[in-house]
Amino acid sequence: MVDLPGYRLSGAVASFIFVLFTMKPSDDFRVSGPAHPILARVGEDALLTCQLLPKRTAMHMEVRWYRSEPGTPVFAYRDGSEVTELQMEEYRGRIEWIEDNIAEGSVALKMYNIQPSDSGQYWCRFHEGNYYGETSLLLKVAGLGSAPNIHMEGPVGTEVQLVCTAKGWFPEPQVYWKDITGEELLTVSEHHIQDEDGLFYVEATLVIRNASLETVSCFIHNHILNEEKGSVISIPEKLQTELASLKVIGPFQPILVRVGEDIQLTCSLSPKANAQSMEVRWVRSHRYPAVYVYMDGDYVDGEQMAEYRGRTALVSDAIHEGRLTLQIHNARTSDDGQYRCLFEKDGVYQEASLDLKIVGLGSSPLITMEGLKDGETQLMCTSEGWFPQPHVRWRDMEGKTIPSFSEVLTQGSHGLFRVETFLLVTNSSLVNVTCSISNPLLGEEKIATFSVSEFKMTFSWKMLLLLGLLLAGAAGLIRRKSCKKVNVTLDPNIGHPELILSEGNKHVTHGHSRSQTSHRDLMASSTSRARKGSCQGGGTERWRLGTGRDGSQVLPKTIL
Known part of the structure; x- marks a missing residue:
């Protein structure tokens, strides 16, 4: 066995690594690969091939497929068997070694269930003794996602807003709008999100101000496959649907919730209407991923943002009246901000905005004192656990504000603020000071009072007591020595x-x-x-x- 830092490797692997640092390019043979990129669709299989030139048996050679580092191969073959100890984790169980033509120096690697992360350059390397030859090949991964969905917001005056969404595309696709004549329309905004699987979600917004425009199309295009998917919407038809005449009502005032408590976001249709057959979603800035999605009478797991999983519950006892409440447990500072509540049916939606303010009332201030040269004194006031950023003030006995010497605000891993504020005391007549830290949203503050004179008196008594103890100890020591x-x-x-x-x-x-x-x-x-x-x-x-x-x-x- 051979020891490497952090690992204990077998002799075969140690030999494998040793060879990597001793090989030289060969003059006797070279390696050839495909002349063009290999194209594979997401979820399908891909075949990577390479060939020794001139043709010769490779049965006694070592063959290695790798991406950026030879030491961490996608696949390695040596002495008639796989070397699996150093294989990249994401390829374990997904690779098949094909050696049917190895006697002629031709080998292949079959890769199952192609993923977006597999896209890129690969190297095929043969080596014999201390000599090697290699070639590179390019694997292009592409995925056609869902057909676009066009959502129309209920009209606001003479304007109509259209949102085109699609998911499951790779690589990042192109989105464009066209009118009935085929003329391209100007997109107001476009948003792309790559999900946990590496696939793209797209969202493009178009505002229609021309009332005579009746039909609009949205297209999603994959430039690698040179394929696209499109959808058409008839605006007059959508304006006749149920939701076109309804409104969504949310809270008129910001919702204040303390850190650690539960959040309740309530939305309702006006006038009242049964929402059981509607899609209802609470979102942040974009429709996907969502905070919570209710569709076809149930919760949709796949579209929820990771940070809200396991923290949400829907109160739907008044859904027949069009009122729904989303509960978010254990409020965090990251929950702070704007939310949108969307009700949708037959491609038409209405929405309301909700302003959520997360607040945290921190610890009581602690004042400590430090003596400086030239008779000056520095006071430091500290407190933590505040959100949002608190207001900090020093005041004298009469309540007048005293400018601080400096102030430091730091935000911890949970988003809560810690404050350190310093006051330089140079005025000997200054007796009492207070440090107040307040939450601007709650209108609450916590105060600590510090008496400079009492501290100095207490400090003097402590010094006298300490001096007396030191003198007594010294006298006892002298007495013992002079006995x-x-x-x-x-x-x-x-x-x-x-x-x-x-x-x-x-x-x-x-x-x-x-x-x-x-x-x-x-x-x-x-x-x-x-x-x-x-x-x-x-x-x-x-x-x-x-x-x-x-x-x-x-x-x-x-x-x-």
Whole structure:
């Protein structure tokens, strides 16, 4: 086995990688591929082929198909078997190796269920020993999506708005409008979205201001396949439908919802009408993908935006009156903004706009103080959890605004704001200050008050207490170091004992004659000194008795 960073690879794979860095182009053979791009439709299969020239057997060679990096192949063949350890994940289970003509140096790779991500350049490489030859080929993927749907918004005055939509196209298609004479009409706006599968959704808007224009067509064109799909709408016919005379009513005021609470978006038809057979969708800026789609009496999963999946529910108990409510659970800051509610039937729709305001009331402010040079003081006020961007103010005792020194706003991963605002205090007469942070939509604020004088007084008392503790500790340490050590020794060369008192580094020797000081007196004197000394709390004293020249017992040394 061979170790590479983060992987443990087999000997075959290690050998495979080694060869990649030791190969050189061959002069004996070359590789040929298709002269033209290979065209494959989405969902179908594709066959990639390449050929050794001059023709020769490739049974003993290594063959590798790759895209950008040889080390991560689409497919690799070596020693009569596949090398699967390094294969790109997206191709596992989708590749078939065809070696029917390998004796003539011709090989093929069959790729199943072609996807948009398969589009692009591929390389076919043969190598023998330390030599290789390779060629490139281009795979073009194309997909014809749905036929366009033309939706007409109920007339507003003399204007009619048409929206052409289609999905499932690849690559990005072309969209255009034509009138009945074949003349191309000017598109007002065009929108393209690539979904999770890599396919394109298109939405093109046309505004008709000419009342005499009766028939309009929308075409979606795939330039790779040179194919298109079209739809026609008859405006007078659509103006006779049920929804052309109805209106959709939404809330007149913005909807305020706190972060974490549930959102309710209610729309209703006016005058009242049964909406059970209608398509109803809540969208953001475009019809697809949607926040929620109700169609044919049920929820449509495939058209919902990923961020709303599992968070929505429809309240339809009043649908026979044309009133529906969409509930969105656990409001997020990303939910903030404009929504549109669309009712549609027979290609005609009516809509209403809803303004959703997500609000977050953050934490109570916290004020901290930092001393600076030259007697200046800096206050910092912090708070988090606000949305939208809050208003921050410093005020004095009289409620007057004090300009802040600086202000920093940061937005976290959940979109909530954290604020840090700084105030430089240079005026010694400034006693109390307040930091207020308010939500401009809720009209609510949170306030913290800071007393500079009280902080300084508290700080002074704390410093005095700390200084007292330090002094007491220092005094105790000095006392221990200066404690007296009492030593009584008997000099063997003289006939009388000596009492040696040790005081720090200073030694004082007291000599006594045998006739003047008895052994008992020495013991009593030494014991008394030990009891009165400053080290009596340091431990138990031990005494060791010796014998003098005359055979009497003496105290030769004090062991502390």
